Amino acid sequence: MASGKDTQSSTGSADSSKGGGDKRQLTARGRDRRDALLEFATKSFAERGFHPTSVSDIVDGIGVGKGVFYWYFPSKDELLLEILREALTDLRRFQRSQMNEANDPLGELEAGIRASLAWSADNADVLRLVMFGWTEEPFAKALRRGRRIVIDDTTKLVAQAIEQGAIADGDPAMLATAIIGVTDELGRHSALGGLTAKAQASVDDFMDTAVRFCLRGITG
């Protein structure tokens, strides 16, 4: 912190206030460090678990002093929350980028599902952290919010598809929940290494099967 010993001296306004506060002004170097911490922590948490991985493990792992951690993040919990938040943002951004090539709701739905599966395959680490997150309150709360968002996204799409008669009538919210459920489960498989060599021989085939499974269950 450095901002003068105790208390905020006259040093300018807003930021600086607390340790690894919210919206710090980072230089390029700073952003790199932060990213490195985020990345290494994600990997470590996924491999050995959140609690068994200490802050010291993380800073040692990237070869910096402990203070660095608390310069960029206010606490260990907040770091995990940040990982979770960024993951959701990243997933949704990726989904949107894949979806805007389709132009009817059903096509968007399919693109969204494919995007989720592809993202899951690329982010097994994060999926493990998500599993952990559901088991402790502050994290579960954030995950519930995230889940709501994703389900609402999907529900809108399903409702549109129903309106257009592209899929059979039904409660859009329930259908959306089912879709998310299936994609979650499939994602978890890759995160947990549950897939047999044969089963994941072709990721594309796998995704085709999954998509068909979802759509058949829904359009049927």
Added chain:
Amino acid sequence: MASGKDTQSSTGSADSSKGGGDKRQLTARGRDRRDALLEFATKSFAERGFHPTSVSDIVDGIGVGKGVFYWYFPSKDELLLEILREALTDLRRFQRSQMNEANDPLGELEAGIRASLAWSADNADVLRLVMFGWTEEPFAKALRRGRRIVIDDTTKLVAQAIEQGAIADGDPAMLATAIIGVTDELGRHSALGGLTAKAQASVDDFMDTAVRFCLRGITG
């Protein structure tokens, strides 16, 4: 559960050796204490998380000294492992009890699915612990073994059903994995409170839907 296979009689010399060793000779009182610890720990771990719940929390919660814990269990980790093991035993026992009323493989499959869903609804706590377990190695290892067992059980059934022509041809192992995946996911919903009031209005309806979903996906 509880019951347990009453030990081998004849106070062999073996036991007694260490703290909360493996196969201690327990009196009725002892079994009660052990069960109380198991039950309270399960609830606490599910509510607040494994690591945030200390051994002191547990013993304080049932009003005994700390030594009691280590009389019945060799370590906190071993306690969780034990909870997980007993849960699997209990689930499988329940499944078998429900399945032997059916007599063709397809009927057994359906009964097994229903049994899993009913059990999940009654054991939301344990399901949370399972989620946690997947995130740390010693527990994940045990869970992988358990999952193998359940999938193998199911695979046999599916293979029989295919032989009889009751369901369409396909890789039994993959179909079994899909069935377990769906039931897991549905179980998680109740554990996580993901169900809306409306959706869980009737557990039976819900189960019917789920069963139909699985069987349609498979027989289709």
Added chain:
DNA sequence: CAGGTTCTTGACCGGGCGGTCAAGAAATCC
């Protein structure tokens, strides 16, 4: 170069954790 801000260091701290153990209390056995 001075002056400010961003970043880094690492010794340090209080506390809570998992786990131990010597000393008994309760049952149970003979």
Added chain:
DNA sequence: GGATTTCTTGACCGCCCGGTCAAGAACCTG
């Protein structure tokens, strides 16, 4: 009733964890 075994107590221990902070280094900006 003595001896044996099962169970219980709770003070205690060492460790290591998350988090702090005074002291700089590095890097801007002018």
